[in-house]
Amino acid sequence: MNRNTLALIGITVLGLIAPFLLPQYSNEIAVMWLMIVFASTWDVLGGQMGYNSLGNIVFFGAGMYISAIVQIGLYYDVAMYTSGARTTHIVFTHAQYFTGFTLGVFAAGIGAAILAVLAGFILFGLRGPYFAIGTLGLAIAAAEIVASWTYVGAASGVSMPVFPGGPEAQKLYFYFLLFALALGTLVFLRWLYATKFGLALNAIRDDEQKAEAMGLQTKQYKRFAWALSAIPLGISGAVFGNMTGFIDPREIAFPTTTFNIFMVLMVLLGGKGTLWGPVIGAVLFHVIKEVTWTYFLGWQYIALGLLIVITVVYFPQGIVGWLTENYPNVFGERPKDERNSVKAPVLESAE
Amino acid sequence: MSEAILELTGVSKTYGGVRANTNVSLNVPRGSITGLIGPNGSGKTTLFNSIVGYHPIDAGSIRFEGQEISNLHVQEIARLGLLRTFQTTRIYGKMNCMQNMLISLPHRRAGLLDMFSRQHDEAAEKAEHLLAFVGLYEKRWLRSGSLSFGQQKLLEFAMALMNEPTVLLLDEPTAGINPTLINGLLDRLRRANTEFGITLFIIEHNMRVIMSMASTIYCLAHGEMLAAGTPNEVQNDRRVIDAYLGVH
Numbered sequence: 001m002n003r004n005t006l007a008l009i010g011i012t013v014l015g016l017i018a019p020f021l022l023p024q025y026s027n028e029i030a031v032m033w034l035m036i037v038f039a040s041t042w043d044v045l046g047g048q049m050g051y052n053s054l055g056n057i058v059f060f061g062a063g064m065y066i067s068a069i070v071q072i073g074l075y076y077d078v079a080m081y082t083s084g085a086r087t088t089h090i091v092f093t094h095a096q097y098f099t100g101f102t103l104g105v106f107a108a109g110i111g112a113a114i115l116a117v118l119a120g121f122i123l124f125g126l127r128g129p130y131f132a133i134g135t136l137g138l139a140i141a142a143a144e145i146v147a148s149w150t151y152v153g154a155a156s157g158v159s160m161p162v163f164p165g166g167p168e169a170q171k172l173y174f175y176f177l178l179f180a181l182a183l184g185t186l187v188f189l190r191w192l193y194a195t196k197f198g199l200a201l202n203a204i205r206d207d208e209q210k211a212e213a214m215g216l217q218t219k220q221y222k223r224f225a226w227a228l229s230a231i232p233l234g235i236s237g238a239v240f241g242n243m244t245g246f247i248d249p250r251e252i253a254f255p256t257t258t259f260n261i262f263m264v265l266m267v268l269l270g271g272k273g274t275l276w277g278p279v280i281g282a283v284l285f286h287v288i289k290e291v292t293w294t295y296f297l298g299w300q301y302i303a304l305g306l307l308i309v310i311t312v313v314y315f316p317q318g319i320v321g322w323l324t325e326n327y328p329n330v331f332g333e334r335p336k337d338e339r340n341s342v343k344a345p346v347l348e349s350a351e
Numbered sequence: 352m353s354e355a356i357l358e359l360t361g362v363s364k365t366y367g368g369v370r371a372n373t374n375v376s377l378n379v380p381r382g383s384i385t386g387l388i389g390p391n392g393s394g395k396t397t398l399f400n401s402i403v404g405y406h407p408i409d410a411g412s413i414r415f416e417g418q419e420i421s422n423l424h425v426q427e428i429a430r431l432g433l434l435r436t437f438q439t440t441r442i443y444g445k446m447n448c449m450q451n452m453l454i455s456l457p458h459r460r461a462g463l464l465d466m467f468s469r470q471h472d473e474a475a476e477k478a479e480h481l482l483a484f485v486g487l488y489e490k491r492w493l494r495s496g497s498l499s500f501g502q503q504k505l506l507e508f509a510m511a512l513m514n515e516p517t518v519l520l521l522d523e524p525t526a527g528i529n530p531t532l533i534n535g536l537l538d539r540l541r542r543a544n545t546e547f548g549i550t551l552f553i554i555e556h557n558m559r560v561i562m563s564m565a566s567t568i569y570c571l572a573h574g575e576m577l578a579a580g581t582p583n584e585v586q587n588d589r590r591v592i593d594a595y596l597g598v599h
Contacts, residue, residue: 203443
C-alpha cells in the first residue's frame, strides 16, 4: 500500500469522526472540506497545467445558481419565487426538497462543466498573465450579470428552500456532503494524475509549443482539464448554497476577492502541482484564517497579508515543494520501478 | 532517386516586407538523409516552420506522402508522422526523463478515452530502450531540466524517436554540443535512419557533419534556393562558396 492510499484512508477516518469529536466546530470543518475542493481543483490548471486561473469561482457560483433554479423551478415559478413583492411563505415538502436538491447537484456539476468548455473556447487563446486577467474578467462579469438578472432575484439574491429537518441533522447532512465531495475529488485527482492525462498537463505546463509540435492534442486536454475541475466546483456551489440557505451574487456566489483569491493562496502556500500541496495549504490557511478571525478581529487581513508575503518570499515553491526539495529522501517522488523484471536494456550502440 | 516523401513546390513566405523564403522547391526522398545549409538568416528555419505548419505560407505547395499539408495545423502534421526538433532544445524541464519519453508516444491514433489510459509496460520498456540508445538510461529518473545541454539534445532526439515519425526535421542537431559527443550523436542519427527507417531532413552549420551524412544537400541564400546536389557538387559550387563568404 503506498503513501497516497494511506493518506486517503487517514483523511477518511478523520473526516468521519471529526463532527462527533468536535461538534462545536463542525461547520468550520465543513468549510475546510470546501476549501480543499477549491484548492485541489484550482491546482489542476494552476499547478499541473501552468494556467493561472483567477476565474474558477465562476463555476462555484454558477453551480449554486443552477441548483437554485432547478430546486425552485421544479415546483414553482422562479420569477415569482424570487420576486421581492412575494408575501406568501413557500414551504418545500420532504420529498420536494430532496428530489430538487439531488437534481440540482447533478445539474450544477454538468452545467459548470459545460460553462468551462465554452469559456475555454475563448480564454484558452490567451496564455500566461493574459489568461489570468481574462479569467478574472469572466468572474467579475459573472457576478455583475447575475446581479442584474431579475429572474434570479438580481442583487438581492435568493432564499433557498429550507432544509426539512432539525438544525443538528442539517449540520451533519451538509458536513458529510462536503466531506464526501472533497474525498471524492482527491480520489479522482489521484487517479487522473496517474494516467496519461497527468503527464499531458505537465507537458503543457513545461512547454506547450513543444507539446503541440509532438502532436499532443493540447486543446482537447486543456478543455477537459478545466471541465473536470469545474464539476466538483459546481457541485460544491450547489451544496454550499443550500448549507447557507441564502445566496447572493456578489458576496456568496461569486466572491472574487475572497474565495476566488483564497483558491490561489492555498495552493501557493501548500505547493503547486502536487496532490497533497493544495490539501495542506487549504487546511493551514483555513485554520489560520479562522483563528485570526476569532481572536485577532480587525487584524485578520494583516495576518493573511503577512502569510502571503512570507510564503512568496521564503517558500515560493510552497510547503510540499520546499519539503521535497530539502528532504527528497523522505518526501521526494521515489522513482521505483513497479515492474519487477527491471533490467537495463542491452546497450547495442557502439560506444 | 527514390520517390519523394516530402515535396515543396514554389514555397514563399514573407514577414511584413522581409522575404524570408522565395519560390523554394525541393524534394526529400523516402529513406534518405537530406541536408539544408545556408548562411545565417538565409531562411532555413523559416522553411522548417512552414513545413511543420507553424505559420501559413503565402504561395506554393507542401506535400507529405502525396498529401497537401500546407493548410494543416502543427499538431495535425505531427500526427501524420512529420516531426521536428528545435534549434533551441525544448524538453519538458520539470518532468523526469521517463515522463518526457512516455508523453512523447505517438498520438496518431489516440481517441478520447486514450487521454485517461494508464502507462503500459511496453511503453516504459520502449522508453528505457530508447534512452539507452542515446546513452541516458542511467539518468532516466532525473529531472530533465537538470541535464546538461548536450544531454537535453539527446533526450529531445530520443523523444522524437519515441514518437515514431516517418520524417524527422532536425534543426542544427550538433549546435552547442561538445565536439567529442558529436561523433556519438552522428552515429545515432545514422542508425535512426538505417535501423528505424526514419527519413532525416537536417539543417546544419557544421559542414564536416552534413557533408559526411547527407546524400543530397540544398543550399539557401537570401531565402532563395541557390544550389542543390550531392555534397561534392555543392562543396565545389562557386555560388555556395560566394554566399558563405558574403559575396552574394
